[in-house]
Amino acid sequence: MLKSRWFLAVIAVVLGVLTCAGTLLMRLNTVSHETKAAAVAAVEEAKPKDWDFWTSEMQTLAAELKAQRQLLDSKAKDLDAYAERLKAEKQELLKVRSELELMRDDLDKSIPVLQATETVNVKSLAKTYAAMKPAQAVSILGEMDDQSIVKLLAVMKPDNVASIFQEMARATGGMQARAARISDQLRLLKKQPAETAQP
Numbered sequence: 001m002l003k004s005r006w007f008l009a010v011i012a013v014v015l016g017v018l019t020c021a022g023t024l025l026m027r028l029n030t031v032s033h034e035t036k037a038a039a040v041a042a043v044e045e046a047k048p049k050d051w052d053f054w055t056s057e058m059q060t061l062a063a064e065l066k067a068q069r070q071l072l073d074s075k076a077k078d079l080d081a082y083a084e085r086l087k088a089e090k091q092e093l094l095k096v097r098s099e100l101e102l103m104r105d106d107l108d109k110s111i112p113v114l115q116a117t118e119t120v121n122v123k124s125l126a127k128t129y130a131a132m133k134p135a136q137a138v139s140i141l142g143e144m145d146d147q148s149i150v151k152l153l154a155v156m157k158p159d160n161v162a163s164i165f166q167e168m169a170r171a172t173g174g175m176q177a178r179a180a181r182i183s184d185q186l187r188l189l190k191k192q193p194a195e196t197a198q199p
Contacts, residue, residue: 006100006103007100010093010096010097010100013093013096014093017086017089017090017093020086021086024079024082024083024086027079118151119155122151122152122154122155123155125152126152126153126155126156129141129152129156129160129164130156130157130160134163134164134166134167135167137164137167138164138167138168138171138175141164141168142171142175146178146181146182146185147185149182150182150185150186150189151189153182153186154186154189165179165183
């Protein structure tokens, strides 16, 4: 699973999204603390001391505070927009992940599996086909599905398999392409471990 490019790509995207979210949360916390500190300082400075009148310095300070507040509001909106983008990307990532899991399941279903319980029957049938002439075996195998053929060829001797593939290569009607598919599926064949005998 770790050798799959898709799995590694999904892991990289997940880590990227999580890193961005963590950075965003830390930055939002820092901006919030800075805003509170600035507001407290402004209130302290705006408190009337021993006089009760509005000076030009107070007007300047009030204008600066207003400008800083507008800047902080703008940054907060930017952070909210960024958080929304992260949320949308996370949902897209989850969608891609579920699609990848479906693709993996489909791939697993397409790979033939030779169950331990059917091995004896398949071996017996494979001996029958191996005893036949390759042309006759190919004409019968041509009517079977690819997974069944793969299971039969998997338990045959390599010489018999070679004769059958050679005859399939001579046949017409797309049998060469089918032989290539079957050959590739032979490479991917999974064998189940022997099951415990039931009473």
